[in-house]
Amino acid sequence: MKRLYGTLLGSVACSLLLSACGGGGNTPTSQTSNAQQSESIATDKTQLYVGNYYGGLGDTWLRELKTQYEALHNDVQIVIDNDKANYLPDNLITKIGSLRQNLFFVDNAYYYDLASQNKLADITDVVTAKLTQYNETRSIEDKLNTQLVNFFKNNDVTNGKYYALPTYLSQYGWVYDVDLFESKKLFIADTSTDSRLVWTDGKDGSAAKSKGQDGVSGTQDDGLPSTWSDFTALISRMKQMSITPFIWTGKYIDYTSRLLRSYWAAYEGADNFQLNYTFSGSETLNGDTSATAITDKNAYELQRQKGKKAALQLAKEVFSDSYNYAASSVMTINDHIGAQKEYIYSNPTPKAQPIAMIAEGDWWENEARDNGAFDTMVSKFGSSWAYGTRRFAFMPVPSMDGFPNTGAVLSTSSTGCFFVNANCDAAHLALAKDFLQFCHTDSALATFTVDTGVNKPFDYTLSEDQLSKLTYFSKSCYQLYRQKTTHLVYDLNVSKTRINNSAYFLSYWNWTSNVGGQVYDNPFQAFANDTSLSIDSYFDGMYTYQKGNWSRFSL
Amino acid sequence: MKPSIQKEKHPISTKKLSENLFYYGILAIPLIQFVLFYVAVNFNSVLLSFQSFDYQTGSFIYAGWKNFSMVGQDFAHNSTINYCFYNSAIIYISGLIITTPLSILFSYWLTVHKGFFAEFFKVMLFLPTIIPGIVLVMMFKYSVEGALPTILEDWFHVRLRLGLLFDTKSAIWMIALFGILTGFGTNMVLYTGAMSRVDRSLVEAAEMDGGGEWAIIWHIVLPAIYPTFTTMMVLSVAGYFTSQASLFSFYGGSASSQVYTWGYYLFVKVVGGDGSMADYPYAATYGLLFTLVAAPITLLLKYLMERFGPSSEEKEHLKHVSLKSNF
Numbered sequence: 001m002k003r004l005y006g007t008l009l010g011s012v013a014c015s016l017l018l019s020a021c022g023g024g025g026n027t028p029t030s031q032t033s034n035a036q037q038s039e040s041i042a043t044d045k046t047q048l049y050v051g052n053y054y055g056g057l058g059d060t061w062l063r064e065l066k067t068q069y070e071a072l073h074n075d076v077q078i079v080i081d082n083d084k085a086n087y088l089p090d091n092l093i094t095k096i097g098s099l100r101q102n103l104f105f106v107d108n109a110y111y112y113d114l115a116s117q118n119k120l121a122d123i124t125d126v127v128t129a130k131l132t133q134y135n136e137t138r139s140i141e142d143k144l145n146t147q148l149v150n151f152f153k154n155n156d157v158t159n160g161k162y163y164a165l166p167t168y169l170s171q172y173g174w175v176y177d178v179d180l181f182e183s184k185k186l187f188i189a190d191t192s193t194d195s196r197l198v199w200t201d202g203k204d205g206s207a208a209k210s211k212g213q214d215g216v217s218g219t220q221d222d223g224l225p226s227t228w229s230d231f232t233a234l235i236s237r238m239k240q241m242s243i244t245p246f247i248w249t250g251k252y253i254d255y256t257s258r259l260l261r262s263y264w265a266a267y268e269g270a271d272n273f274q275l276n277y278t279f280s281g282s283e284t285l286n287g288d289t290s291a292t293a294i295t296d297k298n299a300y301e302l303q304r305q306k307g308k309k310a311a312l313q314l315a316k317e318v319f320s321d322s323y324n325y326a327a328s329s330v331m332t333i334n335d336h337i338g339a340q341k342e343y344i345y346s347n348p349t350p351k352a353q354p355i356a357m358i359a360e361g362d363w364w365e366n367e368a369r370d371n372g373a374f375d376t377m378v379s380k381f382g383s384s385w386a387y388g389t390r391r392f393a394f395m396p397v398p399s400m401d402g403f404p405n406t407g408a409v410l411s412t413s414s415t416g417c418f419f420v421n422a423n424c425d426a427a428h429l430a431l432a433k434d435f436l437q438f439c440h441t442d443s444a445l446a447t448f449t450v451d452t453g454v455n456k457p458f459d460y461t462l463s464e465d466q467l468s469k470l471t472y473f474s475k476s477c478y479q480l481y482r483q484k485t486t487h488l489v490y491d492l493n494v495s496k497t498r499i500n501n502s503a504y505f506l507s508y509w510n511w512t513s514n515v516g517g518q519v520y521d522n523p524f525q526a527f528a529n530d531t532s533l534s535i536d537s538y539f540d541g542m543y544t545y546q547k548g549n550w551s552r553f554s555l
Numbered sequence: 556m557k558p559s560i561q562k563e564k565h566p567i568s569t570k571k572l573s574e575n576l577f578y579y580g581i582l583a584i585p586l587i588q589f590v591l592f593y594v595a596v597n598f599n600s601v602l603l604s605f606q607s608f609d610y611q612t613g614s615f616i617y618a619g620w621k622n623f624s625m626v627g628q629d630f631a632h633n634s635t636i637n638y639c640f641y642n643s644a645i646i647y648i649s650g651l652i653i654t655t656p657l658s659i660l661f662s663y664w665l666t667v668h669k670g671f672f673a674e675f676f677k678v679m680l681f682l683p684t685i686i687p688g689i690v691l692v693m694m695f696k697y698s699v700e701g702a703l704p705t706i707l708e709d710w711f712h713v714r715l716r717l718g719l720l721f722d723t724k725s726a727i728w729m730i731a732l733f734g735i736l737t738g739f740g741t742n743m744v745l746y747t748g749a750m751s752r753v754d755r756s757l758v759e760a761a762e763m764d765g766g767g768e769w770a771i772i773w774h775i776v777l778p779a780i781y782p783t784f785t786t787m788m789v790l791s792v793a794g795y796f797t798s799q800a801s802l803f804s805f806y807g808g809s810a811s812s813q814v815y816t817w818g819y820y821l822f823v824k825v826v827g828g829d830g831s832m833a834d835y836p837y838a839a840t841y842g843l844l845f846t847l848v849a850a851p852i853t854l855l856l857k858y859l860m861e862r863f864g865p866s867s868e869e870k871e872h873l874k875h876v877s878l879k880s881n882f
Contacts, residue, residue: 116613
């Protein structure tokens, strides 16, 4: 009997040990699309394995590109490995060398870490070559802006070579419910004056909408607040009509941090805002009369950027009244999905107070759709509440006294990468590069945008037919990024100090403030917790914090 | 002439050989694991403290005392560090003065009292140990930020302006409360095991002499479980420096600095989208420094507890003690 027990015990112990050795990265462990689960390997073709971070963007766009590419190359089968956990930065950097995937499309990656350790294949040749085989006259590089070229190629780490390409473009902002604005007459009419605002739904027969910030009728900012006083007047009107102005996720409070950065970028302007990533240049800072030269040694002076102080006004305003925001926004139980659902359900659910704006990024509609938020509305209220039928758009950043909206739009998704695994053999390397090139043709870029509603940070256009397939929100984003007045800026580390201390700068650079010994990381949370805290105190505290810590870098 | 005594060499029997193979084979697995995943990892961590990541070569290079200098600067100037000291102390002390005594009391009650309720409470108190931590966190969050505010508003007309975990004034206390509520399981397994070895005749003798429950706990139970208690106290010292207090489960990577503990501060330095390999040496330096601090404290605590705890004579005396009850 004892021998039997001993044998059983030993078997259990060994099996536990073996199970601990399992769990390699080749088998998708998280979400998989139905198409992937049913795909079988064609033994008469060469397989190209593509690792796709299965997040808000899904894989529909990739499957369409797969179909198109396989139609052109009969001897190739593209196998899409959807996953999430295995493609997170920490897992990828340790496992990539042993993964079967030849190509990756991920949401976030330590690009410089991967490139410096030779884990990524050099793709310079395919990025710089003209796409003549696809009847195009430009190369992939020709479609990138200078900031992206510098980050991905012209830097001390990659030394003039490409090892990855950016994946998508997204800003954070207040997404407003266009349908709600119409039904409740929340648009500003063009008959408004400085002293009296007139509200309209903008429909035929009603007062026309105001021209908006750009001063041109018929554009997407018509009827929306141009100035800060208009914006606060809008908030007041909403509350009078029992509409909750704002909601955001209380669990991931950094959504609000990124929202504020959008305001900061808009007020600061693209060139000055980029100083925060280059630590090289000059600017006349708050309280100064002449420009200060910025280097790595004194970059903490950038905490005195005037646009940053102006952006704090938003956080202060939101928390000036507890009725300005949904109660769930100040609770950690509400994650981003919960906030999206609450926002979408609020209009027209009876007894629910409609919510006008949510702090979100470009992908939010896809995410909400994939989590069934719109389907629930359709089942209760009909098809007019379906995804693609409801209308949403980004609220433009209103100008303040001395701070016009410069048109700078901050993309916070720049760390998403598309790259080739350096462990490919020669045949798969050539194939992976070819597919990567294919994915960056104008047609493929358009396919991505039509399927996801999200834009890629490349220069390309959609046809009228393709535009008609976008939702109202996606179309508004597409048009916003292509406006002549829009200046895209990316949150990409260029300064060596930032690259070598990325955790510090991502966590503490943007909004951390030391106010009398109290450390605040997020203005929203700060003004929520201490309603007596002033903008000046918070702003001065950011300078105090960074100046005090700067000696840690030994520059 | 006496014949020389030669030791007879007995050949190792097959049975003995197979026993030895089994024994050393089983022992080899944890030893190899220990060497690879503890010794090697920590040795590498010590080396990392003196290195920095060079993006030109993609490797770690010697950096002298640079990381230590950075840590020193942080201690001197970084206000976030103050919260690590303070919050880690809150978590540690709450475990020390609330969880531990209550665990001992609960364990005593469960050991003394048998029956359905005792078994039921044993299971309930141990349940948090086997339920996944993220599930416990969700349950707790919905209780304190969902149920509790609703009860307060509907029954007592008290409206909380902010969620208790969102409000930085209350958040760390809620985290400490969570730690207390979920911290009984492991402690109780060890204490009930130790208490089950207490000589029942001592307890009966004490009861016959008029000793109350408290007297029994103080004079009999605690001395008897003192070695286990000492082990738990000694092991908990390292927890001050390493405990995350489940902050990552509560907040992900975006907890407010005002709730940081040492464990969480270092964890988010290297995990998630914010960190990179360049931050590994910095975190490794903290690990080395904490070891240099925690090791002597741990040894000192062990010495003091053994020095001033019940002596072996006292333990022997317990077998013959006759109590006069003051209760």
